[in-house]
Amino acid sequence: MGLRELKRERTRRLIADKAFELFTDHGFGRTTVEQIAAAAEVGPSTLYRYFPTKETLVLEFVEDCLMDAVAWFREQPPVDLPDGLQAVIERVLEELERNPDRVRAVYEMADQTPSVSAHLQELIWRFREELTEELVRRLSGPDPQLVEFTAALSAGSAMNIIETVVRMWVDNPDGIDVKELAHRAMSLLRGGGIPLPAAPSDNAIHGP
Amino acid sequence: MGLRELKRERTRRLIADKAFELFTDHGFGRTTVEQIAAAAEVGPSTLYRYFPTKETLVLEFVEDCLMDAVAWFREQPPVDLPDGLQAVIERVLEELERNPDRVRAVYEMADQTPSVSAHLQELIWRFREELTEELVRRLSGPDPQLVEFTAALSAGSAMNIIETVVRMWVDNPDGIDVKELAHRAMSLLRGGGIPLPAAPSDNAIHGP
DNA sequence: TCGAATATGGTAGTCACTACCATATGACTG
DNA sequence: CAGTCATATGGTAGTGACTACCATATTCGA
Structure with a gap:
């Protein structure tokens, strides 16, 4: 497996984990996608490439x-x-x-x-x-x-x-x-x- | 039944019918709420009072x-x-x-x-x-x-x-x-x- | 090391939906 | 019939999810 897919899986997990953290802390509705992206230290554009919707x-x-x-x-x-x-x-x-x-x-x-x-x-x-x-x-x-x-x-x-x-x-x-x-x-x-x-x-x- | 509820039911039906018409003609995704409101000759604000979501x-x-x-x-x-x-x-x-x-x-x-x-x-x-x-x-x-x-x-x-x-x-x-x-x-x-x-x-x- | 493929970040924009306020319109009372 | 009150409407401004697009950076194969 190349380094590329490794990093991809890593950032994917990072985004998902940070999102789950924010959701459980402040609620789904009170968390914006920008906040999740910021927490995962990626751009909103990148986040949407991994997860097509917030849900x-x-x-x-x-x-x-x-x-x-x-x-x-x-x-x-x-x-x-x-x-x-x-x-x-x-x-x-x-x-x-x-x-x-x-x-x-x-x-x-x-x-x-x-x-x-x-x-x-x-x-x-x-x-x-x-x-x-x-x-x-x-x-x-x-x-x-x-x-x-x-x-x-x-x-x-x-x-x-x-x-x-x-x-x-x-x-x-x-x-x-x-x-x-x-x-x-x-x-x-x-x-x-x-x-x-x-x-x-x-x-x-x-x-x- | 008062005239008020009569009119309400009428506009409700009007909106729903116009929406269905536009949806079948141009597709759900290609129809905006504003278009529906315009077709029913009501403001978007009014439409949302009757139907909370587009769906x-x-x-x-x-x-x-x-x-x-x-x-x-x-x-x-x-x-x-x-x-x-x-x-x-x-x-x-x-x-x-x-x-x-x-x-x-x-x-x-x-x-x-x-x-x-x-x-x-x-x-x-x-x-x-x-x-x-x-x-x-x-x-x-x-x-x-x-x-x-x-x-x-x-x-x-x-x-x-x-x-x-x-x-x-x-x-x-x-x-x-x-x-x-x-x-x-x-x-x-x-x-x-x-x-x-x-x-x-x-x-x-x-x-x- | 160079060029190709791909991943990323940013910008601008659309659209569903909300909160709020001024106005108009039926409904009820004297 | 006039006045007043409840409610319905339309408009404005804004939020936030999501898209299209482009310039840049990173990784991979040669």
Whole structure:
């Protein structure tokens, strides 16, 4: 690897770290891009070459986790569909759990800044689309429309589980075991689509 | 109703219609807010009082469909959980199918404008949150965390089905029967979470 | 060491969006 | 009907994210 790419990675990390620092200290909305550039000792022009939008400074970490998981899944040998989805889900959750503080910070910013929330959702959507594409590539069937439908719905289910588990995790600081929760959700993936409580009395919905 | 609210609704509609016209003619990115305001013969200041962001000019219709469905569901008598979700899904799809051109236009803009896509996803996320909240209110159970989990996962499943069906619908101009597709998806909601094709040979995933 | 490829910094500008104020227009009271 | 109050509107000035562009500096291959 040349010196060029080394420096590039270094300044990239520097900018991202300084940005995260300023965001957590003063808030996303109260931090300008110029301030970040100044803190990283680069020009605003340079910053924009690395990060096309202000939001990517926050969400790049999550994006990496999701896209790495898809890339990993692409190289996996063929398996049963539920097994494959389970593997992807576990992979994403493991990567996210590597930096709990980072994940929590991202979700806090998303909660109080609509544009961050929007870009986060868009990120998740793109992950879902990539996963769908890979599932289509792997699934076989006579009806291509049915394959597309099946793949999209499956990818959505996986994304649903990931999102739900992560949200429960970040909302409950210390009372959540991600692995246990994910396991419970995944058993629903194999059983019924709707996670109905075990007791029959809990199956009913009560009015207002 | 006073003359005041009448005029307000009128100018609101006027702005939204002119905006949609300009967007479809020249594209979302190539239309400025000032142009829209000029076309509706109002000041930019007035426009921003009605629509806080440029994206809301596009997405208000979808937002109305989703939020109306939730509001409707809130007033429904208690029913079985799968039945309730099915009702919400049908409600949303019916409302969207009322203006097919509008829905198609929205998704086209979302496909070619990241900020529109982001705001659309954020809208869907908010719908999911509202639906989750209502499900929590209706569900009973000894463990509140399990209730929250169940509700979030259920709302996510409903949203997953809606999003998948709508996406298939807008991607295939005339070859999709929304009702039929929704029916198929909803049967999966009651059966297994993963939509596996009927033939056993289709259950396997094949490698690259 | 020289020239090509690329990374950087700065400038000028567009545009979405906000805060604020003066004015005009419906709405209600005597 | 006149007056007054609440609210709607239009305009101005500004912030800040983002783009296009160009001159300079740095790194790489020969």
